[in-house]
Amino acid sequence: MQRFETAKAAALELRPDEPVYCFHPEVLKADARDFMAMFPGKTAYAVKTNGEPMVLKTLAEAGVKAFDVASPGEFAAVRAVAPDAEMLYMHPVKAQSDIRLALETYGIRVIAVDHEDEIVKLTRIVRALDIDPGSVEVYVRIQTKGHAAYELSKKFGAGPAQAVELLQRLARTGYKVGICFHVGSQIEDPDTYDRALKTADWVRNRAGVELCGLDVGGGFPAEYGHDPNRKAPEMPSLSQLMSRFRGDLREWGFGDTPLVAEPGRVIVARAFSLIVRVLLRKGRRLYINDGIWASLSDSWTGKITLPARFIPDPAIRSRNGDVSNIVPFKVCGATCDSVDILSRPFWLPETVDTGDWIEIGHIGAYSLSLRTRFNGFYPDTFVEVATPFHEGGKPEGFASLETMAAG
Ligand SMILES: *Cc1c(COP(=O)(O)O)cnc(C)c1O
16 A cells, blocks of 8 residues: 555645545554543444454554454454454344354354344254353343434334343343443434433343343444534533443443443544545535545435545646635535435635545545445545544645634
8 A cells, every 4th residue: 555644645646536545544543542441341343334454454453352243244354354353243133144154153152132033043053053052142232212323223122121021031041141232323412321321220120130241332423523603513522421431331330240332433433534536616516526325425324524624736726715715515426316415515715626635534434334336436545644634734724623623
């Protein structure tokens, strides 16, 4: 992989017409280590967030020893780069053949369920393979309520009374049992974990079984941009959130329970930025060479304002406007699809024009893992960049991220 000091240096040297992913391995390591230092339990990185071999390998180097996996493709991806890592199979709804593969071929012994028929599937395989149920940890996924950019409790999770029954049934069969939840991705309300812990406490007290662990899932928010003309959303910093979370855990009596977290977004978001090119400026619209069917679908559906930095093409000699005037541009994606328009604008200097580049920051989560080949566009160029997006200066203009940090 080619290395550059900054994304701007990469853009000006390569003059790319295709999107270029800028990998920041030191940021990835630092963010993973920070999370592990703040979380009082096992950290299992959620592979679906970004399962690139370079990411999994760098995380293993940073000391991540466990991975949350959901499919045969993810089992193989983790095994290939981190053969000694533990895998936690936390998808509540699984194919029977995948359960078998997990237990038999990959030696996975931690698994999640949210329905009695999933227990039937699991037990069928456990018996067929002559595995001692006492060597398998089965986590019952409970429903939670809260506010997040992505709410998942409508799709997965057992109601509290049903969770009690599932735990008791699993314990009777001889499994080790735990409770897990996943509050959704990018939480927008700091009370979310407290509410989930309250439900977990209720379920534990009614079930009367010994818990081998509590898995608190993901959802920890990454830092993005926001409309600089509005007040910054009031979310505590990650370290404030985690310190409150540790207090909540003690308060709800989970201080002595072995804990697991499955962070994805918060660990990998800052590890990549993305250089895109403005193919055409049409008034306050920018047509760029990426979009919702490639790297930007998460920002589209999650209504996330991405921080963007202007990289002007020095070949453009005359420009209109004032570079310090930051305005919102509607962003149209590369495909011919009419829905391929971002739901949130990029905030950029009004001088941006056809042929310029934009460095989009904090794009490591749910970006390249969601790329499609739709319309023949498939960004797949990577460079390594030493300077993290959040440390880069203001090349010519500003990024909404910097406005956010100031406000
Ligand atoms: C997606 C997912 C995660 C990761 O969520 P983030 O919000 O990215 O931290 C963790 N656990 C499960 C079960 C998931 O489905």
